[in-house]
Amino acid sequence: MDLFFYLGxxxxxxxxxxxxxxxxxFERKVIGWIQNRPGPNQVGPWGLFxxxxxxxxxxxxxxxxxxxxxxxxxxxxxxxxFVPAFAILAVIPFxxxxxxxxxxxxxxxxxxxxxxxxxxxxxxxxxxNNKYSLLGGMRSAAQMISYEIPLVLSVVGIVMTTGSLDxxxxxxxxxxxxxxxxxxxxxxxxxxxxxxxLNRTPFDLPEAESELVAGYHVEYTGFRFAFFMLAEYVYxxxxxxxxxxxxxxxxxxxxxxxxxxxILWFLLKFSLVVFSLFWIRATMPRLRxxxxxxxxWKVLLPLSLLNIFLTAIFKxxxxxxxxx
Amino acid sequence: xxxxxxxxxxxxxxxxxxxxTYNYPAEPIPVPDRFRGxxxxxAEKCIxxxxxxxxxxxDCITLTGKRNPDPEKKGKVIEIYDINFEICILCDLCTxxxxxxAIVMTNNFELATYSRDDLFKNMQWLHDNxxxxxxxxxxxxxxxxxxxxx
Amino acid sequence: MLRTEEMLLNMGPQHPSTHGVLRLVIKIDGEIIRExxxxxxxxxxxxxxxxxxxxxxxxxxxxxxLDYVSAMTNNYAVVHATxxxxxxxxxxxxxxxxxxxxxxxxxxxxxxxxxxxxxDLGAMSPFLYCFQDRETILNLFNELCGxxxxxxxxxxxxxxxxxxxxxxxxxxxxxxYMQKELATYHDLxxxxxxxxxxTRGIGIxxxxxxxxxxxxxxxxxxxxVPWDLRQHQSxxxxxxxxxxxxxxxxxxxxxxxxxxxxxxxxSLKIVKQVLDVIKEGPIMGKVPKVLRVPEGxxxxxxxxxxxxxxCHIVSNGKNKPWRLxxxxxxxxxxxxxxxLLKGENISNLVAILGGIDIILGEVxx
Ligand code: SF4
Ligand code: SF4
Numbered sequence: 001m002d003l004f005f006y007l008g009x010x011x012x013x014x015x016x017x018x019x020x021x022x023x024x025x026f027e028r029k030v031i032g033w034i035q036n037r038p039g040p041n042q043v044g045p046w047g048l049f050x051x052x053x054x055x056x057x058x059x060x061x062x063x064x065x066x067x068x069x070x071x072x073x074x075x076x077x078x079x080x081x082f083v084p085a086f087a088i089l090a091v092i093p094f095x096x097x098x099x100x101x102x103x104x105x106x107x108x109x110x111x112x113x114x115x116x117x118x119x120x121x122x123x124x125x126x127x128x129n130n131k132y133s134l135l136g137g138m139r140s141a142a143q144m145i146s147y148e149i150p151l152v153l154s155v156v157g158i159v160m161t162t163g164s165l166d167x168x169x170x171x172x173x174x175x176x177x178x179x180x181x182x183x184x185x186x187x188x189x190x191x192x193x194x195x196x197x198l199n200r201t202p203f204d205l206p207e208a209e210s211e212l213v214a215g216y217h218v219e220y221t222g223f224r225f226a227f228f229m230l231a232e233y234v235y236x237x238x239x240x241x242x243x244x245x246x247x248x249x250x251x252x253x254x255x256x257x258x259x260x261x262x263i264l265w266f267l268l269k270f271s272l273v274v275f276s277l278f279w280i281r282a283t284m285p286r287l288r289x290x291x292x293x294x295x296x297w298k299v300l301l302p303l304s305l306l307n308i309f310l311t312a313i314f315k316x317x318x319x320x321x322x323x324x
Numbered sequence: 325x326x327x328x329x330x331x332x333x334x335x336x337x338x339x340x341x342x343x344x345t346y347n348y349p350a351e352p353i354p355v356p357d358r359f360r361g362x363x364x365x366x367a368e369k370c371i372x373x374x375x376x377x378x379x380x381x382x383d384c385i386t387l388t389g390k391r392n393p394d395p396e397k398k399g400k401v402i403e404i405y406d407i408n409f410e411i412c413i414l415c416d417l418c419t420x421x422x423x424x425x426a427i428v429m430t431n432n433f434e435l436a437t438y439s440r441d442d443l444f445k446n447m448q449w450l451h452d453n454x455x456x457x458x459x460x461x462x463x464x465x466x467x468x469x470x471x472x473x474x
Numbered sequence: 475m476l477r478t479e480e481m482l483l484n485m486g487p488q489h490p491s492t493h494g495v496l497r498l499v500i501k502i503d504g505e506i507i508r509e510x511x512x513x514x515x516x517x518x519x520x521x522x523x524x525x526x527x528x529x530x531x532x533x534x535x536x537x538x539x540l541d542y543v544s545a546m547t548n549n550y551a552v553v554h555a556t557x558x559x560x561x562x563x564x565x566x567x568x569x570x571x572x573x574x575x576x577x578x579x580x581x582x583x584x585x586x587x588x589x590x591x592x593x594d595l596g597a598m599s600p601f602l603y604c605f606q607d608r609e610t611i612l613n614l615f616n617e618l619c620g621x622x623x624x625x626x627x628x629x630x631x632x633x634x635x636x637x638x639x640x641x642x643x644x645x646x647x648x649x650x651y652m653q654k655e656l657a658t659y660h661d662l663x664x665x666x667x668x669x670x671x672x673t674r675g676i677g678i679x680x681x682x683x684x685x686x687x688x689x690x691x692x693x694x695x696x697x698x699v700p701w702d703l704r705q706h707q708s709x710x711x712x713x714x715x716x717x718x719x720x721x722x723x724x725x726x727x728x729x730x731x732x733x734x735x736x737x738x739x740x741s742l743k744i745v746k747q748v749l750d751v752i753k754e755g756p757i758m759g760k761v762p763k764v765l766r767v768p769e770g771x772x773x774x775x776x777x778x779x780x781x782x783x784x785c786h787i788v789s790n791g792k793n794k795p796w797r798l799x800x801x802x803x804x805x806x807x808x809x810x811x812x813x814l815l816k817g818e819n820i821s822n823l824v825a826i827l828g829g830i831d832i833i834l835g836e837v838x839x
Contacts, residue, residue, distance in 0.1 A: 030339075031598065031599075033338075033339045034335045034336075034338050034339050034599055035338070035598070035599050035602040035603070036338055036341050036342070036343055036344045036345075036602070036603075036606060037343055037344065037345045037602070038343050038345060131481060131483050132483075135505070135820070201596055201597075202596065202668050204596065279332065279335065279336065280332070281598075282335050282598060282599050283328075283331050283332050283334075283335045283597070283599060283662075284328070284331070284596070284597060284666070284668055285592060285595035285596045285597035285666065285668050285669050285672065286595055286596025286597075286668070286672075287668055287671070287672070288671065288672050288819070288821045288822065288825075289505065289819070289821045290819060290821070291671055291672075326665065327664075327665025327666050327667050327670075328665075328666060328667055328668070330661045330662075330665050331661065331662045331663070331665065331666050333661070334658055334661050334662040335599055335662070338599070338603070344606055344609075355616070356613075356616055356617040356620070356638075357638075358616075358617060358618070358619065358620035358635065358638070359616060359620045359621075360620040360621055379529075379531065379532065380532075381528055381532035381533075381535050381536065413535055413624065414621070415535035415624070415626045416620065416626060416634075417531065417532065417535070417626070420634070429620070458620075
């Protein structure tokens, strides 16, 4: 039991808050640039304190619990939604040494814990006693459960190749070539499914503001609303990290540029993933709810199964097997 | 699938384009000369013909005249001239009918206040609102012909 | 069968997608809509009643506020009806200026539709791109008549302002720019699979339905009826110019999108042709100082971006109309909504409602 054991999570928490603060700013900046405007630029130089001001506003707001809401559940829901988001970060290997819990089934742990959040969302949606939030919560549940399956199946190919569920092993197995090359199909499926898991455009149906006003958190204000937002952005962080580890070779350098430390490589790849999330958000309209379900079950699921078969077959072909 | 990529290309290309927003409260926004802003009123020119009050579609002009204090001169001089900017729609009709260009538009538009009472502007205020007066006021005449508040 | 309970969902009047203050009372069964009841009137200002107490010139600024995204056409509707009743001659240059502004306004209005419709579907950027191009048009109008939205530009017998110096060149530049820019819109939107998926095959109605609901404008043309008042009841000087009337094939919202994009193209074409022939000249006809409209009755229709904008004036010889009635296309087009939405999934609601292209200022009058 060293000091790191206790301090590590706190440091991570602070780092995470820093990340969320600036990810939100970055998102708004990127979308602003894409739309030919400068993005937030009033609070602080270059708008650097915008999110801080926003959070301060949220914290100072009156905390409203709707009269007809289920008080206990209403208050509990943001916590249920947020805690798993933070817990999954334990297994992400940022570099060889920077990891909080290195255990053999890291990938499984990530996927299992992350699906708890949906209970929080559903609880919040139900407890608000609002029709819009109920619709949003239902959609959210259906969507997350549907997309969890292709998400998991798409990484099976990688697990087959490396023979391990440990994220460290998976990263190290990409020394020769990143998994994005041999597992390109899996990468696409994973990207799409993770967008859906994150409730981001084009899969942001649970909070489709043009239909459901704000979806499951329509009744939430102030601090509790901030928690839902926080959970969402922590998932962005986690999902981008996972994508980096699984497909982009984690902290491994490109072109043998080993003098650049691993953490920088990780951050670089990670930012690329985050940027593409924002980029997609700025471009795409939103899918319709029934098409969303069809897409998950009729397109993504068969494709991910196909990917497993292909991986299995390629493993037996002599020339290709070195990649699989 | 290809269509999605094309769309992504368009948005990416737009990232490098110059920004189109105005830095408005920090820098004044450029408005063309014909812009219809808060009126400027010149009491000396007014002949109290009441045309502006008649033509105003929202009835927001209140005016009264009195006998010219100088007994040599005929006609009236303006005594009270108020515009209620709660309901003025800056439609430009009053300035269009005014035969002497006593009431003319300016390019000022910042009317926002904390109290509705402040929107009631009297003659003095309208007279002092003499910045950025519109150059071209006689509209239906061809440009360059007579007219214009010189 | 599982017994499900119907839920009453009150959408609006402050819902982000009802484009103003429309209220829809929706009965839903799960996510399936059983019944829709549009409640209108939250923006009612009684323009028609007010007009009975206003002189003809004073009515013009009020029409700006009906369909506030294409105020030029509204100006024209009332001015045109009055002119017809009075038998006034309008100088050629004035008519050309009116046409340029009306067509540019149509472009601006359709751009607003494309942008907000994509926003309803969840795409943010197209909205801002559309508004950027619309901004150019609004700036042109600002230079011409001093306002960006409430133009009050047309007068009985002519227009208020002549084009300022260099304005016509700027219009031409914009037309050329916009004709190219449309390709970008097609790149961004028309090929987007998600957009296609969401708009294809929804909100379909037949020609007969459209006619019996008295739909007009692009909502009618989308069913394949090439009815355009600019050609069929030619007003202004439209008969001098060549342009097509695009029609739809399937009648779904995707078709409406393509139709409106084509209409933008046609409008630009008209502006281009007008720019080629416009000459110097007077912009006001011989109009008496006080407009006294002879006793009588007149109805004229003009093709607004949303359909047939009619103006019915009954005059008893005074300087104010005895009765003035607007046939407001948005109001008529909205009537088909309950029928379109019955049995649809609630996630299609916004897509169908947006497709009709209503402007609440016009619906509520
Ligand atoms: S601008 Fe129009 S509303 Fe305002 S005072 Fe003049 S006539 Fe009346
Ligand atoms: S129209 Fe002009 S001159 Fe006549 S009362 Fe009004 S401001 Fe005075």
